[in-house]
Amino acid sequence: DIELAIKVVIVGNGGVGKSSMIQRYCKGIFTKDYKKTIGVDFLERQIEIDGEDVRIMLWDTAGQEEFDCITKAYYRGAQASVLVFSTTDRASFEAVKDWKRKVENECNEIPTVIVQNKIDLIEQAVVSADEVETLARQLNCRLIRTSVKEDINVASVFRYLATKCQQL
Ligand code: GDP
Ligand code: MG
Numbered sequence: 001d002i003e004l005a006i007k008v009v010i011v012g013n014g015g016v017g018k019s020s021m022i023q024r025y026c027k028g029i030f031t032k033d034y035k036k037t038i039g040v041d042f043l044e045r046q047i048e049i050d051g052e053d054v055r056i057m058l059w060d061t062a063g064q065e066e067f068d069c070i071t072k073a074y075y076r077g078a079q080a081s082v083l084v085f086s087t088t089d090r091a092s093f094e095a096v097k098d099w100k101r102k103v104e105n106e107c108n109e110i111p112t113v114i115v116q117n118k119i120d121l122i123e124q125a126v127v128s129a130d131e132v133e134t135l136a137r138q139l140n141c142r143l144i145r146t147s148v149k150e151d152i153n154v155a156s157v158f159r160y161l162a163t164k165c166q167q168l
Contacts, residue, residue, distance in 0.1 A: 005055040006165050007077050008158065009107075011099045012084035013092040017117040020148045021084065022058045025158060030149055047162065054162045075106035080161040083141070087118040090126045093135075100139055111164035113142045113157055120147040 010018045024030055026043035044057045059074060081103045085092040096114060103112065114136050116127075136143035142160060146153040 003052050003054070004162075004166060005057060006079045006162055007057045007059065008080045008082060008161060009059055009075055009078040009103065010082045010084060011061070011103060012082075012115075013086075013089065013095050016084045016086040016089060016092045017148045018082075018084050019060050021082075021115075021117065021146070021154060021157075022060050024148045024151060024154050025056075026058060030151070045158070047159065049159070049162050049166060052166065054166065056158050056162060072106060075103065078103075078107045078110060079165050080111045081107065082113055082115055082157060082161070084115045084117055085127075087116055087125045087127065088121050093127045093132070096135060097139065100141070111161050111168075112139075113144050113160060114139065115157055116143065116145045117148055119145045119152060120150045 010021060012018055020030060022043050026045045041060045042057070043060075044055055046053060046055050048054070059078075061074060083096050083099045083103070085096050100112065103110070114132075116132055132143060144153055144157050144160065146157065148154055
């Protein structure tokens with residue numbers, strides 16, 4: 001039986017790979033245009049940490065992040081958050097601070113990771129490793145570099161957050 005259930009919110013500009021990350025983590029799939037075929041806004045996955053069953057509940061934003069109108073309901077009760085930006089999208093990197101503030105306004109201080117996604121496109125990077133590390137230090141968040149496409153480090157994001165929540 002489940003001893004711990006954690007609601008995780010995943011925020012960041014449109015196009016950084018949030019929906020893809022949820023699909024990848026919960027269903028093990030990656031498609032270029034999943035939205036046209038699968039219309040889901042909530043998925044979950046069960047994992048085991050130190051012998052304890054943990055349910056990770058992931059909420060997706062249905063594109064409304066572009067209009068700056070993510071509702072309070074989206075954040076309500078969130079115990080952890082993921083701030084995602086894309087390796088190939090400078091504006092999404094610069095927005096990470098704002099996303100952190102939004103989460104803090106709604107949820108106070110919760111375990112949070114900064115995710116640099118699309119690391120498979122590192123050749124086309126528009127942010128330097130240095131800048132990213134500096135931002136993570138400033139915001140006092142763990143930084144994890146992922147490729148949802150290549151399935152690199154996606155599971156470690158949620159394992160890290162679940163471990164943090166378990167320790168609280
Ligand atoms: P969202 O708007 O943040 O939910 O982003 P989506 O999940 O809809 O992804 C936007 C686009 O980026 C889609 O075409 C995805 O296939 C693509 N994408 C997502 N993750 C990766 C990744 O790790 N690498 C690459 N190359 N493309 C990705
Ligand atoms: Mg999306």
